[in-house]
Amino acid sequence: MIVTVTLNPAVDKTIYIRDFMAGEVNKVEYSVVDPGGKGINVSKTVAEFDCDTIALGFLGGENGEYIRQALKDLGIKEKFTEVSKNTRTNIKIVDLKTGDTTDINETGGEVSPEELKEFINIFKRVIKEGDIVVLSGSVPKGIDNNIYRFLTEYGNKTGCKVILDVSSQLLKEGIKGKPYMIKPNLRELEELLNINLDTKEKIVDVCRSIIKEGVELVCVSMGSEGALLIAEDFVLHGKVPKVEVKSTVGAGDSLVAGFAAGLSKGLTIEKAFKQGIAASIVSVTKEGTKAPTYKEVQNVIDEVEVSMLFTSNYYV
Numbered sequence: 001m002i003v004t005v006t007l008n009p010a011v012d013k014t015i016y017i018r019d020f021m022a023g024e025v026n027k028v029e030y031s032v033v034d035p036g037g038k039g040i041n042v043s044k045t046v047a048e049f050d051c052d053t054i055a056l057g058f059l060g061g062e063n064g065e066y067i068r069q070a071l072k073d074l075g076i077k078e079k080f081t082e083v084s085k086n087t088r089t090n091i092k093i094v095d096l097k098t099g100d101t102t103d104i105n106e107t108g109g110e111v112s113p114e115e116l117k118e119f120i121n122i123f124k125r126v127i128k129e130g131d132i133v134v135l136s137g138s139v140p141k142g143i144d145n146n147i148y149r150f151l152t153e154y155g156n157k158t159g160c161k162v163i164l165d166v167s168s169q170l171l172k173e174g175i176k177g178k179p180y181m182i183k184p185n186l187r188e189l190e191e192l193l194n195i196n197l198d199t200k201e202k203i204v205d206v207c208r209s210i211i212k213e214g215v216e217l218v219c220v221s222m223g224s225e226g227a228l229l230i231a232e233d234f235v236l237h238g239k240v241p242k243v244e245v246k247s248t249v250g251a252g253d254s255l256v257a258g259f260a261a262g263l264s265k266g267l268t269i270e271k272a273f274k275q276g277i278a279a280s281i282v283s284v285t286k287e288g289t290k291a292p293t294y295k296e297v298q299n300v301i302d303e304v305e306v307s308m309l310f311t312s313n314y315y316v
């Protein structure tokens, strides 16, 4: 089972504008709406891979109802904790001329201590030995920065593989729980360490120090430059072909999803990584945060070039 946790889901509204200019009147060409939030996007994609998945977290109000119904329509199981505050709406502005995306993310309504307690009880009841647990995204008000450390430690104790895709202080604290894998993008990694990472060697070195803290794998996504997968004794680089970008929103989630789906089906780490990258490539060619299908991913998988950059103690 792939259990996803989205503590701060969102209705993602992606607005397509040609030549977007902040501070000016902009004409919307068209827009799309999707159930979103990082863990939910992962569940949407792994479900396309025929993996058993369940989505957990908080949902409330009209937006919460919309997401619940959308997941039901997609045949995705969920056990979200109902909260009193309406789930947020995140606006994504995609410039049809440049392909650039501007994210306008709401913070998310406050979660009460009782609601948090209920979620934790559900989490403890749902996860089982052998599950892959994906913990992703920001947290709404009312939740401490150490929540992911707690959930990761509980997941480890239960015998799950925990994948953590969060940023800033949440990532710093979460690493202390020793997740199986973290997936920062390059900007998030630089922010975490307050350092400029302008070469692959520098990235590998800092990731190795994170691995020393008890994380097994660090997957650093680098947008159109592909991604690195760093372990104690190897480094893989996945290169991506040039594609027509419709929306980069959810690309990282698709990478995590393709990887998690691969692991749950018993693929090697290298093959799972390749599948994750292929899923992320398909994701950027789709509007909004529409999930890549299994067939679409298999159609591009041979275009992903995965090479070994480093083994044991020398660069190859």
Ligand SMILES: Nc1ncnc2c1ncn2[C@@H]1O[C@H](COP(=O)(O)OP(=O)(O)O)[C@@H](O)[C@H]1O
Residues within 6 Å of the ligand: 184, 185, 186, 220, 221, 222, 223, 224, 225, 226, 227, 240, 241, 242, 243, 245, 248, 249, 250, 251, 252, 253, 255, 277, 280, 281, 284
């Ligand atoms: N412009 C792009 N062209 C091709 N692939 C892309 C592009 N942007 C992102 N990707 C793919 O999506 C992955 C995740 O994107 P990235 O922007 O690094 O993460 P996040 O969405 O978490 O910020 C990348 O590693 C890459 O495989």
Ligand SMILES: O=P(O)(O)OC[C@H]1O[C@](O)(COP(=O)(O)O)[C@@H](O)[C@@H]1O
Residues within 6 Å of the ligand: 008, 010, 012, 036, 037, 038, 039, 041, 090, 105, 136, 137, 138, 139, 248, 249, 250, 251, 252, 253, 254, 289
């Ligand atoms: O929880 P956060 O960090 O505020 O991010 C939420 C946003 O991230 C997304 O899940 C997209 O994430 P990625 O582009 O990093 O894959 C959107 O669906 C959502 O609006």
